[in-house]
Amino acid sequence: MPRPPDPLLEGRILEAARKLFMKGGEKTLSMRALARLAHTNTPAVYRRFRNRKAILRALMGRYQQDLYQALQPCTSPQEACERILEFALARPREYRLAFSEWFSKFQKPRPNFEYLKTRFAEWLGGSPEDHSSLALGLWAQIHGTAMLLISKAVPLEDQAELRSVFSASVKLLVSNASAHR
Numbered sequence: 001m002p003r004p005p006d007p008l009l010e011g012r013i014l015e016a017a018r019k020l021f022m023k024g025g026e027k028t029l030s031m032r033a034l035a036r037l038a039h040t041n042t043p044a045v046y047r048r049f050r051n052r053k054a055i056l057r058a059l060m061g062r063y064q065q066d067l068y069q070a071l072q073p074c075t076s077p078q079e080a081c082e083r084i085l086e087f088a089l090a091r092p093r094e095y096r097l098a099f100s101e102w103f104s105k106f107q108k109p110r111p112n113f114e115y116l117k118t119r120f121a122e123w124l125g126g127s128p129e130d131h132s133s134l135a136l137g138l139w140a141q142i143h144g145t146a147m148l149l150i151s152k153a154v155p156l157e158d159q160a161e162l163r164s165v166f167s168a169s170v171k172l173l174v175s176n177a178s179a180h181r
Contacts, residue, residue: 010048012038014062017055025093029055056097063094067112077120081138081170088146095146113139124178134177141169 016037020028029052035042049055070087074080088095113135120131145166148154154162 006040009038009040009044013040013045013048014055014058017059018062021056021059021097022093026052026056026097059094060098063091063098064112068115071112071115071119074119075123077116077123077134077138077174078167078170080116080119081142082167084142085146085166088142089149092150095150099143120177124174131177134173137173138170141166141173 013034016034017029019037020033031042031045031052034055035045038045049058067084067087070083071080074083114128116138117128117131117135120134121128124131124134145162148162149159
């Protein structure tokens with residue numbers, strides 16, 4: 001009699017992938033290492049994920065879901081921007097992967113970006129599409145600040161000032177958008 005499939009195996013594989021990725025980046029993700037860490041065999045990994053790119057896409061899906069969960073309690077555009085920046089800084093490897101050249105080719109529509117436009121409409125009035133420019137401008141601020149801090153392009157003594165400038169620019173962009181409504 002064949003053994004019943006393990007309903008938790010895919011989750012264990014993804015958790016193993018996350019641990020390996022956090023430890024050493026994309027290079028550490030081999031199917032054999034994943035199988036070992038997930039307490040399974042290599043064919044079981046291949047039955048669930050075709051290749052390493054499929055695993056990376058699944059990790060990015062989980063990253064996007066985690067970010068979505070982090071945004072849920074936000075009560076303002078400023079708080080949402082701060083939360084996204086903190087999220088990026090707390091998980092820099094995943095953040096870099098999410099915006100790497102190869103991943104952007106496979107990325108579906110940006111659910112968190114669309115979610116923010118909807119929330120901006122709730123917070124500021126209008127429709128989500130009315131806030132596309134604001135969302136793009138804020139995204140540029142978040143991404144630029146995150147990458148400067150992640151890459152350590154800003155000296156340690158200037159990082160607090162960069163964070164302060166980030167917060168002030170977000171506030172200015174939001175108040176400017178509100179004034180034009």
